[in-house]
Amino acid sequence: MCKQGVVFSGDVVVHNCSTESIAKVVREYEGVRRKRAIGDMVKALMIDAPQVVAAFGEDAAVIEHNGEALLLAADGIWSKLMEADPYWAGYCSVLVNIHDIAAMGGRPIAMVDVFSMSKSMIQEQVVKGMHDASAQFGVPIVGGHLHPDAPYSVIDVSILGSAQLDSIIYSHKAQDGDCIVAAIDLNGRVHPSCALNWDSVTMKSAAEVRAQIAVLEEIGKKHLATAGKDISNPGIIGTLGMLLEISGKGAEIDLGLIPKPDLAKNNMSFEQWVKMYPGMGFILTSRKEHVEELISIFARVGMTAKMIGTVDNEKTLRIRYDGNETQVFDFMQNGIMHLTEEDVACRQR
Numbered sequence: 001m002c003k004q005g006v007v008f009s010g011d012v013v014v015h016n017c018s019t020e021s022i023a024k025v026v027r028e029y030e031g032v033r034r035k036r037a038i039g040d041m042v043k044a045l046m047i048d049a050p051q052v053v054a055a056f057g058e059d060a061a062v063i064e065h066n067g068e069a070l071l072l073a074a075d076g077i078w079s080k081l082m083e084a085d086p087y088w089a090g091y092c093s094v095l096v097n098i099h100d101i102a103a104m105g106g107r108p109i110a111m112v113d114v115f116s117m118s119k120s121m122i123q124e125q126v127v128k129g130m131h132d133a134s135a136q137f138g139v140p141i142v143g144g145h146l147h148p149d150a151p152y153s154v155i156d157v158s159i160l161g162s163a164q165l166d167s168i169i170y171s172h173k174a175q176d177g178d179c180i181v182a183a184i185d186l187n188g189r190v191h192p193s194c195a196l197n198w199d200s201v202t203m204k205s206a207a208e209v210r211a212q213i214a215v216l217e218e219i220g221k222k223h224l225a226t227a228g229k230d231i232s233n234p235g236i237i238g239t240l241g242m243l244l245e246i247s248g249k250g251a252e253i254d255l256g257l258i259p260k261p262d263l264a265k266n267n268m269s270f271e272q273w274v275k276m277y278p279g280m281g282f283i284l285t286s287r288k289e290h291v292e293e294l295i296s297i298f299a300r301v302g303m304t305a306k307m308i309g310t311v312d313n314e315k316t317l318r319i320r321y322d323g324n325e326t327q328v329f330d331f332m333q334n335g336i337m338h339l340t341e342e343d344v345a346c347r348q349r
Contacts, residue, residue: 019319019326022255025271057246058171059100059229060161069168071161073100078233082153085193086122090129093157095201095279098137099230101161102213103282105169105220108139111159116150126155136206137213167220174227174247176313178285182236183298183305185212185280186261190268200279211301212280219297224290231281235274237328240283241317245331253309255321285311
């Protein structure tokens with residue numbers, strides 16, 4: 001377990017945790033463990049479709065249509081978030097889907113939803129959250145389905161986006177020797193309803209959040225990233241693990257280089273931060289010659305980007321700090337999604 005207090009080392013602020021304790025926290029975090037069922041579902045559902053360029057394992061499916069790419073994704077909100085704050089759950093149901101399209105280097109077009117609700121009060125709050133996020137990001141909700149008399153409350157959203165076929169940022173294309181870049185908007189707060197959500201969006205203008213989403217499209221068109229994902233429920237390290245697993249690669253990262261806000265000011269531990277779902281955050285891999293430009297592009301829209309490690313062929317993810325190193329995942333033995341690069345890359349042309 002972690003001791004109380006903070007260790008300062010240069011610009012590093014990490015609670016006095018060992019690499020072993022951080023690795024254990026990430027492996028045992030429910031946001032990581034709940035991804036394990038994905039592999040079996042993928043294998044059961046996968047069929048051949050010539051127009052599908054990429055599908056399972058990516059943040060959005062890539063479908064070739066008239067020489068361009070349609071991006072199709074869907075996401076559901078964790079029931080714990082719905083119970084804690086229906087408004088924030090509705091807002092996040094839009095946010096996470098927009099992130100999925102942006103992470104692919106795409107432009108979101110429109111969304112539909114499936115909403116099951118047991119109480120009218122929950123309906124009002126969820127819909128208000130969805131409306132506010134939709135208006136802020138400029139992506140309309142154009143239809144869906146409502147279950148007004150369900151015994152539970154759940155919101156699921158699907159989104160359509162578009163991109164140029166030659167500018168898509170895939171999840172499974174990380175290469176040996178790539179630099180790993182984490183980019184996060186640190187100007188935010190721990191959400192008052194959820195200790196594992198970093199809200200950097202609700203206080204921002206529409207222009208600010210739309211500019212942050214648009215930089216991924218720019219990065220894709222400039223071919224500055226070899227692979228990428230938005231940082232989702234598994235947190236920074238867990239999300240990187242998912243990217244590495246389907247790329248058939250490994251990596252070593254330095255915990256001290258991970259972008260983070262003032263932990264003490266936000267009354268937050270480092271363990272908490274690495275499990276956070278950030279309001280705006282992405283993991284990218286890139287060739288070394290592109291890293292400075294990536295960092296500069298993110299800085300332009302108020303996001304902090306840092307190189308935190310390097311991709312290799314080891315098929316393990318290791319973390320290091322202050323001379324200590326610990327393995328978090330061995331993708332040959334205990335992967336996150338139980339997917340391999342063969343499961344997802346076979347569609348890639």
